[in-house]
Amino acid sequence: MSRLSFMIIVIANQKGGVGKTTTAINLAAALATSKRKVLLIDLDPQSNSSLSFLDPESVNGGAYELFAEPDRPVDELVYDTATENLSIIPARISLAKLEAKLIGDFDAAFKLRDRLEGLKGKFDVILIDTPPTLGILTVNAMVAANHVIIPIQSSYFALEGTDDLLETIEKIRSRPNPDLNLLGVVVTLYDRRTTISHDVESHIRTVFGKKAFKTVISRSVRLEESPAHRKSIFDHAPRSSGATEYHDLSKEVLKRV
Ligand code: ADP
Numbered sequence: 001m002s003r004l005s006f007m008i009i010v011i012a013n014q015k016g017g018v019g020k021t022t023t024a025i026n027l028a029a030a031l032a033t034s035k036r037k038v039l040l041i042d043l044d045p046q047s048n049s050s051l052s053f054l055d056p057e058s059v060n061g062g063a064y065e066l067f068a069e070p071d072r073p074v075d076e077l078v079y080d081t082a083t084e085n086l087s088i089i090p091a092r093i094s095l096a097k098l099e100a101k102l103i104g105d106f107d108a109a110f111k112l113r114d115r116l117e118g119l120k121g122k123f124d125v126i127l128i129d130t131p132p133t134l135g136i137l138t139v140n141a142m143v144a145a146n147h148v149i150i151p152i153q154s155s156y157f158a159l160e161g162t163d164d165l166l167e168t169i170e171k172i173r174s175r176p177n178p179d180l181n182l183l184g185v186v187v188t189l190y191d192r193r194t195t196i197s198h199d200v201e202s203h204i205r206t207v208f209g210k211k212a213f214k215t216v217i218s219r220s221v222r223l224e225e226s227p228a229h230r231k232s233i234f235d236h237a238p239r240s241s242g243a244t245e246y247h248d249l250s251k252e253v254l255k256r257v
C-alpha cells in the first residue's frame with residue numbers, strides 16, 4: 001500500500017463537550033486500522049484522549065515535555081497503544097501550566113511545529129486533540145497542521161462561537177500557516193428522534209455546504225463508555241453505530257486530504 005504524505009489534522013472547537021476527544025480517538029483508531037501509521041497528540045490538560053488508551057501510571061513525559069524540554073528526544077514522548085499502528089503523545093495536567101510558562105516567548109506559537117519536524121517519515125497521519133479554548137495550545141496545533149476538523153454538537157446554540165473559531169483559522173492562514181485548510185465540520189451527538197437534531201443538521205449543511213461531512217455521528221452509549229475500557233469504539237463495540245460512523249468518517253477524511 002502506498003504511503004500518504006505526512007498529514008497533520010487538528011480537531012478543534014473552543015466549546016467543551018462537543019465530541020472533539022471522541023472524534024480524535026476514534027478517527028485515529030479508524031485510520032490506524034486502514035494500515036496507516038497514526039500518532040495522536042493530546043493537547044488537552046484534561047487528558048481524556050490519553051486516558052482512553054494509556055494507564056496514567058505508565059506515562060512519564062508527554063505533551064508538556066514536548067514544549068518545555070526542547071532537548072528531550074520526541075521519540076521518548078511517544079507511547080504505543082494496544083491498537084496496532086496507533087501511538088500517542090499523552091497529556092497530563094502539567095500541560096495546564098504551559099500557557100503561563102510561554103508568556104513572553106517570541107516563538108510560543110511555533111513550538112509544536114518545530115518539534116514535529118523530528119517525526120517526519122515516522123507517521124502517515126498525526127491527529128491533534130485540543131482543549132476547549134483558542135489559547136496557545138490550540139494555536140500551536142493550528143500552526144503545525146495542514147487540516148482542521150470542527151466537530152459541532154447537534155443542539156441549540158450549536159453554531160455559537162464558530163465565528164471566533166473560523167476567525168482564528170483565518171488569522172493563522174494569513175500569517176504563520178497559509179496552508180491550513182478547513183477539512184470539514186462533522187455533526188456529533190446526533191439524535192435522530194429529535195427535531196432539534198434534524199434542524200441543526202440542516203442548518204449546518206446550509207452554512208457550511210460541502211465542508212459538512214456526509215457522515216453524522218449519532219449519540220450512542222457505546223461511544224460514551226468505550227474510553228472507560230481504555231478502548232476505541234472498534235475494540236469495544238465493533239458492530240455499533242459509532243464504529244460504522246467513525247469508519248465512514250475516516251473514509252471521507254481520506255478522500256478529502
Ligand atoms: P470534547 O472533547 O469536545 O469536550 P468529548 O468527546 O469529550 O467532547 O465529549 C463530551 C462527552 O460526551 C463525553 O462524556 C463523551 O463520552 C460524550 N460523547 C461524545 N460523543 C458522543 C456520542 N456520539 N454519543 C454519546 N456520547 C458522546
Ligand code: MG
Binds near residue numbers: 020021022044048
Ligand atoms: Mg476533549
